[in-house]
Amino acid sequence: MKVADLSGVELDYWMHQHACKVRGTTETREDFNKGYSEGKFQFSTDKPLLYDLTTTYQIRVQLLADEWLASTTNSSFYGETPLEAACRLVVARSFGSEVKE
Numbered sequence: 001m002k003v004a005d006l007s008g009v010e011l012d013y014w015m016h017q018h019a020c021k022v023r024g025t026t027e028t029r030e031d032f033n034k035g036y037s038e039g040k041f042q043f044s045t046d047k048p049l050l051y052d053l054t055t056t057y058q059i060r061v062q063l064l065a066d067e068w069l070a071s072t073t074n075s076s077f078y079g080e081t082p083l084e085a086a087c088r089l090v091v092a093r094s095f096g097s098e099v100k101e
Contacts, residue, residue, distance in 0.1 A: 001101045003092040004077060007084060008044065009036065015043035015087050018094040044087050053086045057093065061086060 006014060016032050035041050043049060053059055061070050061082040069078055070085035075092060079085030091099065 001099055003088050003095070003097055003099060006088060006091065006099070007080075011044045011084065011087050011091070012036065012041050014091040014095065014099055016041045018091055021094060044081075044084055047083060050083045050086055053083075053090055057086075057090060059086050059089060 001010070003014075013029070013032055013036075016027070016035075020027050032041060050061070054061060057072065059070050059072055061068060063069075063082075064078075067078045068080070068082045068085040069076055070082065070089045071077075072089065072093075075089060077085050077088035077092060079088055
């Protein structure tokens with residue numbers, strides 16, 4: 001699946017995989033689903049996370065023609081919200097432009 005098409009729970013799953021990669025841990029899809037059902041791992045709607053992502057990864061966010069663009073010097077991704085665009089950019093940076101479904 002193209003990272004540019006990720007949204008909602010799928011985007012949250014891949015952000016969770018990125019967080020596990022950064023921490024040097026692994027968790028199964030079942031672990032994610034259990035935590036997600038408990039209200040954890042809601043990355044794409046966690047508005048305070050946008051600040052952390054923009055500062056950690058030096059992401060610039062701007063509104064262009066009714067879509068949000070998150071960009072760095074090397075890549076960029078659009079989204080319906082600034083956080084969605086930034087999450088897509090982080091996932092792509094960690095796993096490439098396509099991920100397993």
